Amino acid sequence: MSLDRLIENIVKTQNPSAVGLDPRLEYVPEYIIRKKITKYGSTLKAAAKAILEFNKGIIDEIHDICPAVKPQAAYYEMYGPDGVKTLAKTIKYAQSKGMFVITDGKRNDIGATMEAYAAAHLGLTDVCGETCEAFGADALTVNGYLGTDGIAPLIAQCTKQDKGIFVLVKTSNKSSGELQDLILANGKTVYAAMGEMCEKWGELNVGKYGYSGVGAVVGATYPEQLEELRAAMPHTFFLIPGYGAQGGGAEGAAKGFDRNGLGAIVNSSRAVMCAYKKEEGCPETDYAKAARREVIRMKEDLLGCLQKIALE
Amino acid sequence: MSLDRLIENIVKTQNPSAVGLDPRLEYVPEYIIRKKITKYGSTLKAAAKAILEFNKGIIDEIHDICPAVKPQAAYYEMYGPDGVKTLAKTIKYAQSKGMFVITDGKRNDIGATMEAYAAAHLGLTDVCGETCEAFGADALTVNGYLGTDGIAPLIAQCTKQDKGIFVLVKTSNKSSGELQDLILANGKTVYAAMGEMCEKWGELNVGKYGYSGVGAVVGATYPEQLEELRAAMPHTFFLIPGYGAQGGGAEGAAKGFDRNGLGAIVNSSRAVMCAYKKEEGCPETDYAKAARREVIRMKEDLLGCLQKIALE
Numbered sequence: 313m314s315l316d317r318l319i320e321n322i323v324k325t326q327n328p329s330a331v332g333l334d335p336r337l338e339y340v341p342e343y344i345i346r347k348k349i350t351k352y353g354s355t356l357k358a359a360a361k362a363i364l365e366f367n368k369g370i371i372d373e374i375h376d377i378c379p380a381v382k383p384q385a386a387y388y389e390m391y392g393p394d395g396v397k398t399l400a401k402t403i404k405y406a407q408s409k410g411m412f413v414i415t416d417g418k419r420n421d422i423g424a425t426m427e428a429y430a431a432a433h434l435g436l437t438d439v440c441g442e443t444c445e446a447f448g449a450d451a452l453t454v455n456g457y458l459g460t461d462g463i464a465p466l467i468a469q470c471t472k473q474d475k476g477i478f479v480l481v482k483t484s485n486k487s488s489g490e491l492q493d494l495i496l497a498n499g500k501t502v503y504a505a506m507g508e509m510c511e512k513w514g515e516l517n518v519g520k521y522g523y524s525g526v527g528a529v530v531g532a533t534y535p536e537q538l539e540e541l542r543a544a545m546p547h548t549f550f551l552i553p554g555y556g557a558q559g560g561g562a563e564g565a566a567k568g569f570d571r572n573g574l575g576a577i578v579n580s581s582r583a584v585m586c587a588y589k590k591e592e593g594c595p596e597t598d599y600a601k602a603a604r605r606e607v608i609r610m611k612e613d614l615l616g617c618l619q620k621i622a623l624e
Numbered sequence: 625m626s627l628d629r630l631i632e633n634i635v636k637t638q639n640p641s642a643v644g645l646d647p648r649l650e651y652v653p654e655y656i657i658r659k660k661i662t663k664y665g666s667t668l669k670a671a672a673k674a675i676l677e678f679n680k681g682i683i684d685e686i687h688d689i690c691p692a693v694k695p696q697a698a699y700y701e702m703y704g705p706d707g708v709k710t711l712a713k714t715i716k717y718a719q720s721k722g723m724f725v726i727t728d729g730k731r732n733d734i735g736a737t738m739e740a741y742a743a744a745h746l747g748l749t750d751v752c753g754e755t756c757e758a759f760g761a762d763a764l765t766v767n768g769y770l771g772t773d774g775i776a777p778l779i780a781q782c783t784k785q786d787k788g789i790f791v792l793v794k795t796s797n798k799s800s801g802e803l804q805d806l807i808l809a810n811g812k813t814v815y816a817a818m819g820e821m822c823e824k825w826g827e828l829n830v831g832k833y834g835y836s837g838v839g840a841v842v843g844a845t846y847p848e849q850l851e852e853l854r855a856a857m858p859h860t861f862f863l864i865p866g867y868g869a870q871g872g873g874a875e876g877a878a879k880g881f882d883r884n885g886l887g888a889i890v891n892s893s894r895a896v897m898c899a900y901k902k903e904e905g906c907p908e909t910d911y912a913k914a915a916r917r918e919v920i921r922m923k924e925d926l927l928g929c930l931q932k933i934a935l936e
Contacts, residue, residue: 459799487771
């Protein structure tokens, strides 16, 4: 179990960012939607097919300069079983191009049920002796509210498959503090307690580069907490949402990195997917090229705040 | 937004229990699996088809005596997109028989993403002007770790559709206390703080019977906390897991009910689905009839600890 493959991809591309594939149908260019609706009518299937084509176009354009994609399960589930099939195909396609895939599902449950989620999203499913892959991402975001019973089954599955997880610690949204910032009797915050649990869950699974397979989600919108948690969680790799549309900047996000420019990956979704809508005069058929330009812009923005990205 | 339809089903059937449809393939009788594998090979599709037949058989036998089913998303996702299609079909089938369906997905996210989950599991999805239903359950379990930003989008969707949610408060598992029992600086526990948030989220959505559309998950394995939370959360309906296989008894679960025998529904999964394996001499073709007998046994067990089930 580790996030070593992700770290290697980051070093190779010299890019500490992930592209969130959260494709609301209104992000998809008209010409793609029209094609699918002509064929399948205004159905969930048409939407799912349009999104798959959209995703593949973006992956084709960015896979050589971006280490990872993070599809958000919700945007596939809203298109029903057909949408979920598009999620599975998107994961496979991105992996076939060498990208590390983080399914953002924020799954959580206990015991045998969490084993089922682990098999679904990271592992393998046995069907009467045949081993099948359901979704097969490289990492999964999870919610640790249920404690170790919800994490141990993932660790077991990830160890077999060299995969990883990211546990929500301090999320990027405005109301994240309602629960996460509450002060415990020992003076610590709830999010710090969750952070300590992450370090503990990961301690037996530290990879080659000093980070364990148990990562944490910490929002770019809270730079102080990022800095605090970076110091408190030396073996925990961070997935940092909230850059761009949500208001987090590169300087704040940089607080989540170590002195080698490692230890974190910053996610951007809408700004990349909808780059073609913001670029003046960009035809919608160039949506993927516009996405590539935004990936490069973001990478340079982040690199401007880091000294280097190197394994030592 | 409310859980009124669930409450009415409970009163009608005089049964405060839900059957968890968490169908691991090993719970499904051999004769069903063999039939599907002969047709589709040892594939995820075969597994998904077998599970659908199994679920329909149980629903056919229990729908007149049981108010609700609670399919657990993990057990469908582990069979990939075909498994997820079985989830959608199971939900529709149970609803067509009059049952209230709680999708146990423990979903959580923020803003637009949570809106997508709400559309996926409780609401409707727009595809270029056509309104489509993705999964369309009657209620969804959710995790409130992200605060109001993760709950408000659900409330908006549930209000349009008269549906409900259940927020994890004190879960049934052994390690639930690692985070949930931590003591805050104000002397309260983390789970009590989450409970207060549930009451607040529900206050504008109290239904005809005094309970809001924002329910809470509280485990049968913690009777003291059930009693404490029942008193502290007068407008919050409880979904109580942990009865049976996990060690919770009827007497403990009864602490979650009000004096009219309302205010809670107790879930049982494995004991019902696998009843045929425990009954001596029960042929596997009678699995659904055995499930019915277990539903009746559980109902009587619970009723033995409640004075009555009545709307006043």
